[in-house]
Amino acid sequence: MEVTSAQFYPNAVIAIHDIQLQTALDRGTTRASAGRVNMMGETTDALALRAQARAARERALNNLPELLEQLEANVTRLGGVVLWARTGAEANHLIAELCESNQVKRITKGKSMVTEETGLNEALQARGIEINESDLGEYILQLRGDHPSHIVTPMIHMTSEQTAQTLHAKLGMPMTDSPEEMTRFVRGVMREKYLEADLGISGVNFAIAESGTIITVENEGNNRLSCNTPRIHVAVMGIEKVLATWEDWVTLAQLLPRSATGQRMNVYTNLFTGPKRPAEQDGPEKFYLVILDNGRSKILAGEYAESLACIRCGACLNACPVYQNVGGHAYGWVYPGPIGSIVSPLLLGVTAAPMLPHASTLCGACQQACPVDIAIPEMLLKLRRDLVQQGDGGWGWKLSMRLWQLGMQSPALYRFGGALASLATRALAGRSGKITWLPGILGGWTRNRDFAPFAARSFRARYAKKAAGRVVALESSTEHKTGDIR
Ligand code: SF4
Structure with a gap:
């Protein structure tokens, strides 16, 4: 079988637009997941x-x-x-x-x-x-x-x-x-x-x-x-x-x-x-x-030994939102889905399947479904790390990761970045309230779905205001009660 794991993204795009495939996947994975949940519940x-x-x-x-x-x-x-x-x-x-x-x-x-x-x-x-x-x-x-x-x-x-x-x-x-x-x-x-x-x-x-x-x-x-x-x-x-x-x-x-x-x-x-x-x-x-x-x-002999515990039940495939949408052929080799995204790079070499460790939302549904509790998301992250160490990712990716790192280390920068993102995305969304186009590397998101703009006020700001309001209310009620005692 020809290995096309390196073409995961183009394979996935074709799969997403294949109506018959989508129908079949929807029927198959829904039935299998529901069956598993019922039986495990017994x-x-x-x-x-x-x-x-x-x-x-x-x-x-x-x-x-x-x-x-x-x-x-x-x-x-x-x-x-x-x-x-x-x-x-x-x-x-x-x-x-x-x-x-x-x-x-x-x-x-x-x-x-x-x-x-x-x-x-x-x-x-x-x-x-x-x-x-x-x-x-x-x-x-x-x-x-x-x-x-x-x-x-x-x-x-x-x-x-x-x-x-x-x-x-x-x-x-x-x-x-x-x-x-x-x-x-x-x-x-x-x-x-x-x-x-x-x-x-x-x-x-x-x-x-x-x-x-x-x-x-x-x-x-x-x-x-x-x-x-x-x-x-x-x-x-x-x-x-x-x-x-x-x-x-x-x-x-x-x-x-x-x-x-x-x-x-x-x-x-x-x-x-x-x-x-x-x-x-x-x-x-x-x-x-x-x-x-x-x-x-x-x-x-290495840090991915746990992947060999797999009993090939397929539950992680049925539970995975990526597999549910792209099916198995997009993964380009024998082992698809979350466990395939680990096993294929390990057996073929990460350079033959560099996109597969990224073919996951890391939502954890795979590990939850796995009957032998394999830490699939953790291993996918480690494979991403291996890829970066082998030179994966262009300058744009590395720069954005560096900026993210800086922002996560500084509350002031984080707030500034959030406010900037809110302004920019709301401007792009305009009156419709939806963003249907993003520039450059971000365009990968809007090619197949909308992007919701960031909220005008962040959760932290709203929470801080609410908390301040609660303190004022608490203080006044305490004063009131104290007055009663007096
Ligand atoms: S759910 Fe676990 S045991 Fe089943 S195929 Fe996936 S990794 Fe293997």
Whole structure:
């Protein structure tokens, strides 16, 4: 997938003017956020559960090398093979090699963001291997030559009308507005593909170190079919997906579906513990687990380690006012929204995604929604600091920040600046009371919205006057009461 994170602003402008996208985003994020709030409200002590989940993730990240070794030992004991990949290209190469050595021609694949990150589909297709996404949303995107715009609901940017048009144009399905009919139709198409596939690929929601079990959660059953029907199963995970114990999983299992899709529980929770045993009839003959670093150990060693605690629930995306307006494609890579604005610069390098740390109002809705309480706004601020230290921002930006700093250090200058801003903005607003044009760098604001002029009298001035009035009233009432006593 082409990385366009450096073009976030132009991407965002296009997105804001796309009426269909706005309709789809409005429907999708509103529904998801409301579902999450309802379901979290059902838990007896949501904050305690969140603290427990956070502790589980910290336990994993603090002991990552040992847990990964334990996971490898257990997967191997169960008859699986663990492959380590330093980079995305290395992961793709390892999978392509094992496809060649096992004469694999067709693959079905469950939803996996990490393979989007490595560009696995393109790498395998370049070697002549047919690969079919099996998640309904991912499959429709594949038919369109499109990419996911959300880490949980990949085609949140599409309306159901667009989905029907795609199925009609690409697969000849009669036009319908019934999601059930569309699902049934794709299910029929996919059944054949599962039966024909030589190999199934899945992502990994969590891997349990103490037993060597891979967990995937889903609602369609496609992941289960695409990994169990073919003779080989390859699971791909980032190093951060490991958990120490089943107990930790039990905690996270209560939060992931609630935060992601507003469900008490996913429809399917798949536990893959190695390949098929001799006495078993079903399941893959071979099982491979690809564990990918791709820059994660560097993140773990630095001040952004907390970002690896993410369980990819997507709640911060749905809650974010920026994501709600621009959607996922504007972020220009696999990981959109608030967590993507941290992860993408860290994985790609801040210079490849310099606008993403600024793609936030810092309102804090993301952290509030996050089931593992990741300090997203704080990390975004730190990334902005890193950018400035690397020379980001022109002279105009630096000058305005310097003036702001001076003003914040001197009450007199602050008052003067406020009075000046009030005069200037009220003059610009004129009779209409609204500013529809601002000069230079400030024009970015008025290009898409009005700017309200500053008040004629500042809050401090009004407060001081009111407080003075209260003192006078108090004094006179005290005098009056004192007079009564006399
Ligand atoms: S940062 Fe938190 S809310 Fe956002 S996807 Fe990750 S776990 Fe979910």
